Amino acid sequence: MKNVPFNNPPVTGEELRLLEAAIADGHLCGAGRFSGECEDWIAGAVGAPRAFLAQSCTAALEMAVLLAGIEPGDEVIMPSFTFVSTANAVVLSGGVPVFVDIRPDTMNLDEGQVEAAITPRTKAIFVVHYGGVCAEMDALSEIARRHGVMLVEDAAHAFGATYRGRPAGGLADLGCFSFHATKNIISGEGGALTIMSDDLVERAEIIREKGTNRSRFLRGQVDKYTWVDKGSSYLPSELTAAFLRAQLERAGDINADRVATWNAYNAALDGVEKNGLRRPVVPDYCEHNGHLYYLLAPDRDRRDAALAELQGKGVIALFHYVPLHSSPAGQRFGRMHGNLAVTDDVAGRLLRLPLWYGMDDAVRARVIDAVLALDV
Numbered sequence: 001m002k003n004v005p006f007n008n009p010p011v012t013g014e015e016l017r018l019l020e021a022a023i024a025d026g027h028l029c030g031a032g033r034f035s036g037e038c039e040d041w042i043a044g045a046v047g048a049p050r051a052f053l054a055q056s057c058t059a060a061l062e063m064a065v066l067l068a069g070i071e072p073g074d075e076v077i078m079p080s081f082t083f084v085s086t087a088n089a090v091v092l093s094g095g096v097p098v099f100v101d102i103r104p105d106t107m108n109l110d111e112g113q114v115e116a117a118i119t120p121r122t123k124a125i126f127v128v129h130y131g132g133v134c135a136e137m138d139a140l141s142e143i144a145r146r147h148g149v150m151l152v153e154d155a156a157h158a159f160g161a162t163y164r165g166r167p168a169g170g171l172a173d174l175g176c177f178s179f180h181a182t183k184n185i186i187s188g189e190g191g192a193l194t195i196m197s198d199d200l201v202e203r204a205e206i207i208r209e210k211g212t213n214r215s216r217f218l219r220g221q222v223d224k225y226t227w228v229d230k231g232s233s234y235l236p237s238e239l240t241a242a243f244l245r246a247q248l249e250r251a252g253d254i255n256a257d258r259v260a261t262w263n264a265y266n267a268a269l270d271g272v273e274k275n276g277l278r279r280p281v282v283p284d285y286c287e288h289n290g291h292l293y294y295l296l297a298p299d300r301d302r303r304d305a306a307l308a309e310l311q312g313k314g315v316i317a318l319f320h321y322v323p324l325h326s327s328p329a330g331q332r333f334g335r336m337h338g339n340l341a342v343t344d345d346v347a348g349r350l351l352r353l354p355l356w357y358g359m360d361d362a363v364r365a366r367v368i369d370a371v372l373a374l375d376v
């Protein structure tokens, strides 16, 4: 029997048609018709005045760092329990990631520990919505406002998720999405930056056009374009945007299908607690997008044994994350706030089950049966 892969990138069937249309248009570099349509779609979905496509969420995070004005020695508060890009973007500008622990229920930044980590050098708080379950944004917004620091969502997991009815990516000053092949909505590699304040829009446009005012030139607002600020090449091509356009059209279905698998797992695994496994916790004011389904084993040995046992049955489950504060680069470039006990604990016990768009009942049942048969 074939393995159940951990991930299986979604394809809607419309991608090729739109790629052909992009080729026929003859406009293959960035900022063309398909990019504009994707940006309008994303801004509309998030309730943001403006969205910019980027080559990745990593690129969107780098744009956020430039917009936040992070300079050498400036500090940015973030979880250690996240992907490297959240921290790397800060380090590239000479900033210092300050790692704060997560909550033991949602795996999101522990808002109760953030304020004590703020220093005169703090410029921003980067929050991650783990598994598409939003962090405690009301409390975090209040802290950011009180201290005059920028709040940025790393919403790589959270496209289509909501917090108290408001969409992820529209809950802070800036939002960063990923359309990497392992995320819900994809373009192979890809991302977007959402901007909630009109004041930052023009600067963002310059940053992603290599620090030039080329966008103003293309709109006829200046008669030649020139280098005006820091920037880089963050624009994706129209081929990427055309592919993404086809995916956005079906974003609601794709997310709903993932949520259906998530719900099927969660219902069938009701009772695994007595085997020492813990299911995800989702606050009732968070609507998630089925990005990932995880379980917590009682300890690292039993987690690793469970991963091996599932693999032996052809069910590819994975752990998450190696905490950034214990990675070589995290130790070199970052700083810990407190002992990060929850992060260390959870990282040793968490396992993620296969979850992708289009999983049928038989595949779901194979995963569920393998988990129920675990001897933890």
Ligand SMILES: *Cc1c(COP(=O)(O)O)cnc(C)c1O
Residues within 6 Å of the ligand: 055, 056, 057, 058, 059, 082, 083, 085, 086, 128, 154, 156, 157, 177, 178, 179, 180, 189, 190, 191
């Ligand atoms: C995937 C991911 C990223 C990076 O996304 P890319 O589009 O691959 O750059 C950043 N942060 C988190 C939390 C992620 O899961």
